[in-house]
Amino acid sequence: MNVIQKQIVIIGAGPSGAGAALRLSRAGYRDILILDRFDRIGGIAGKYCHLGRPTFVRWSTGRILHGPEYADRLARKLTRAGIETRLETTVLRFLPEEKELQVVSAREGAYRVRADTVLFACGARERTRVERGWIFGQRPARVYHTLHLLELMSHSTEIPPARFHLLGSEEIAYSLAEKLGHVNGAPLLIDHEESPGCSLFSRLYFFRKGQPRRIPAVREIRIQGQQGMEGIVLKNASSESIPADNLILTGNLIPNTELLATASIPFSAETRQILPEALKKLQGQGIFITGNMQGSTSGGERAYLSGFMTAARIMNYLKSNREPGQSVDLDQG
Ligand SMILES: Cc1cc2nc3c(=O)[nH]c(=O)nc-3n(C[C@H](O)[C@H](O)[C@H](O)COP(=O)(O)OP(=O)(O)OC[C@H]3O[C@@H](n4cnc5c(N)ncnc54)[C@H](O)[C@@H]3O)c2cc1C
Incomplete structure (x- = not known):
């Protein structure tokens, strides 16, 4: 050699x-x-x-x-x-x-x-919430990780108009919400934690460009849909059911x-x-x-x-x- x-x-x-x-x-x-x-x-x-x-x-x-x-x-x-x-x-x-x-x-x-x-x-790469285990139900089409979405977008020029929701609240989630919000209106952030994982400094930067709504303290979520994504059921104080076309599983960065x-x-x-x-x-x-x-x-x-x-x-x-x-x-x- x-x-x-x-x-x-x-x-x-x-x-x-x-x-x-x-x-x-x-x-x-x-x-x-x-x-x-x-x-x-x-x-x-x-x-x-x-x-x-x-x-x-x-x-x-x-x-x-x-x-x-x-x-x-x-x-x-x-x-x-x-x-x-x-x-x-x-x-x-x-x-x-x-x-x-x-x-x-x-x-x-x-x-x-x-x-x-x-x-x-x-x-560094993204370690998603999936690895931490509070997400149940199907993994139908249109459930992505951040990098998959980026890869997908690299083959098309536009993001289709659809309801995007993000799981997680770290810097990547806020950064992605800001990008998606530019095209489709601010997505919803669904979070396991009480407080956001993204630092206040970074949030202030992103907030200047539109503030996404965050649902904190969700104990678990269940993804619905057989072929494609149809909705999400949240287990939290109000046990909401949310219609959704796309779900992005964001995470934190690990070296x-x-x-x-x-x-x-x-x-x-x-x-x-x-x-x-x-x-x-x-x-x-x-x-x-x-x-x-x-x-x-x-x-x-x-x-x-x-x-x-x-x-x-x-x-x-x-x-x-x-x-x-x-x-x-x-x-x-
Ligand atoms: C999903 C995601 C979204 C992000 N969004 C933003 C954003 O919007 N704005 C922003 O400023 N920053 C963003 N970041 C942060 C971004 O990672 C940093 O800004 C910057 O790219 C980090 O630079 P780096 O050189 O440390 O690592 P990287 O940019 O990750 O570069 C590391 C390089 O090492 C190479 N490499 C790794 N292992 C090997 C190996 N074994 N052999 C050969 N090559 C190898 C990789 O191919 C890669 O090219 C994002 C990060 C991620 C993961």
Whole structure:
């Protein structure tokens, strides 16, 4: 199996991976490789194709962009900086002692990559309420997870006019309610909890654009319909029955730490965050984690900044671990 040696390898070409790569490149580091299993640069932002609503806020300029617009910006910056990016390339396994990645790609087949430092920028994914078990009844057509809905919308230009209801009240639910509300009128948020999972700060941001109605403290729901979604029965103080055409099961974001688990690196079963002592040990070995994979799930621009900050730590590591006698490139920070 082929082995490639690099100074810096980054797993994930989302906002955080791109932010780190660009800062390292500006500081003069040239031997950088980014690997990503998606077929385009931009991570989750690249998936927001046709929801008709710009949601990626560039705090630095006060501009709000569509996800793919934001993703294309990152792609242009990486190309201009001449940073090597291999797409449709999945990292299957990580060996921390050797800092080696086992990789598979449709074009190049299976190979290994070794690096002086490895940056994990693998993002986060949605863990839905289904995994927490208070949803009963059928799973007929038109019951989606957020990402399924995004995928579906990426093949059509419009959301059909229909009654959408969302389960959950975390940031994703409010963000999606805002996008759907733009097209179909504010959807209903059905919640297991007494108080919303989304922070007050984020809710204030979304409320400026229309406030969705939230039904709190629902003990359980029963989905009705054989072929397609017909309604929802709520078990709460009033035991309402609600007509619905579409139900979206939203959740909270949990970091994609499974790849690190292949190396038996310990993480919390609940939050999926790497345990702090393990994280510290990894950093000492030249292995870093950034963006939403750290568990601090936030918007695209914050993830970009997180990558930018982590790049400084990588530079410090590379400087302090230079072999004796190794030449110093003044360009490199
Ligand atoms: C459903 C959903 C909706 C969201 N909506 C918004 C929104 O409207 N606005 C907003 O600002 N933010 C939104 N976010 C937050 C969004 O995740 C962040 O804004 C940003 O994309 C995080 O950047 P990141 O680089 O940390 O991770 P990501 O963007 O998730 O990028 C991670 C990258 O790592 C790659 N990767 C992971 N594992 C591997 C592997 N083993 N091998 C190779 N590649 C790998 C993935 O393919 C991906 O490209 C949403 C997130 C989700 C999940």
